[in-house]
Amino acid sequence: MQSETTSQPVPSFIPANAGRQSKLAMKWKEIKRNKHYYLLMSPYMLIFFTFTVIPVLFSLILSFFYFNMLEFPRFVGLQNYSRLLLNDDIFMIALKNTLLFAIITGPISYIACFLFAWIINELSPKVRAFMTLVFYAPSIAGNVFFIWLIIFSGDSYGYLNGFLIKYGFKLEPTQWLTNEKYILAIVIIVQLWLSLGTSFLAFIAGLQTIDKSLVEAGAMDGIKNRWQELWYITLPSMRPQLMFGAVMQITASFAVADVSIALAGFPSVNYAAHTVVTHLMDYGTIRFEMGYASAIATFLFFMMIGANILTQKLLRKVGE
Template identity: 45%
Template sequence: MKKIKKYMHWILLSPYLTLFIIFILLPIIVAIYLSFTYFNAIQSPRWIGLQNYVNLFTRDEIFMQKVLPNTIKFSLIVGPGGYILSFILAWLVAQLTKVPRTIFALILYSPSLTAGVTMAVVWRVLFNGDQQGYLNALLLKLGFIDKPIQWLQSPEYLLTIMIIVSLWSSMGVGFLAMLAGILNVDETLYEAAYIDGIKNRLQEIIYITIPSMKPQMLFGAVMSIVQTFTTAGIGVALSGTNPTPQYAGQLIVNHIEDYGFLRYEMGYAAAVSVVLLIIIYLFSKIAWKLFGDN
């Protein structure tokens, strides 16, 4: 009985550890191995060392000139933008009473659940390239344009539309975590802070709210980073093609899908996946430095 108690925590953790090893750890190890091989999904993987990484950074002009800049621009706007927007909206919703707070939280959270469906039903109709598209019809009626614009097929507009759609659907679990964190801040802290000299709501947020909900802020930051860098379907769903027109909306995950599932260059796709994993890890470390317990 004592031996069982000694290893009870491992017994309780075993279901999670089993799933973690099978579905996360092993795929990462396999991806790292395949990234050093040539693998076309038909023949056995052939070891080529660092050749995939050399090709990625020195010969893949699409990756260096289109995919990487697109991903950086998309991530720097959608990541921090969606994160800040989540906090602001969570704080505003937290000021409401229970019933309207629940309703507004559900309204803001629902786009993150139905983004794929609504993207096809709402956004493609809104940005349709003919004169029946809502935006084109409005601009034609107001006289701002004299012919319809191909919003979703134009390299000039596609990435901007992707950013708008992503921000619209960015109120996910990070938003709910922040809302929960704000609602659970001890009210006595605010009372003590005003006695100590805090004079307005902005100081209240900076000195009381944010420091009191660091775990939720960290969780929201990590979820925002992962969601931003692993976003794949937006550009493809909007434009209807992969690669997107002139690679204007091509992100790293789209590049992985292009080489892995369209060209069947699995080794090269694995190398891009490893680069993406490293990028996510580095940004997660930055989030931990900002909001973790140092």
């Protein structure tokens, strides 16, 4: 007599959030395993959240309020944004100038930073260190605007006016920094001169870390010249530095203010060199309309985020 055993499936009851709990458990184990790294990062993260994340969130919330530093904040909804985009003609001028700055100075300074870093990297170590200092020095110089104020001085003692008058190009000096036809172009030129900063150093460092064996392997695989080596080996190997440099250049191009104030004044003639940041400073530090200033800051913040997202998409195609 044979006995037949029938196996029936055992009902299993899996909670709907079991997958989420398992992921959280794995994440918690990973945090415990790397707790020393998080402990070392904690001082920076504390400072970053205290002085960057929290003020940004507070500014975003305050942009929906009317607040003049004297009265209690009053909720106004989207009124600050509607005023900014529909009724503020000066902001439209500042926005146009800022976009022009970003479109011109952003890509040009980014490419210039990389090209100069690429050329200097080919030099001997001592010459490379000296040239790096020479190119980086203008971005950290304290009185750098004083030089340009002398060059573009409105009298005949200004270097540019003196040169043009001496060689017969002009009969009388031009007021470069009070003529709205020239102000914006001058500020763009000075900003480009100052743009070889942190991104330039990051590119130098990235070029120093490229594995030389990749170049040898590329030569065996059919790479025939330096331009192909640049596109298929150098740039893909430097994606972290390229991304960091892009973020720094985008931030610098959208946040132009010091150059404009130092050269053209605050405000500039007919707002010819007015930017979003100088407009923000006007309402935040002079008029104390903190709700409206927060709306301007929030608008600029999302402009920068959009530019960064676009740049990330373009950098992903490098080497393809």
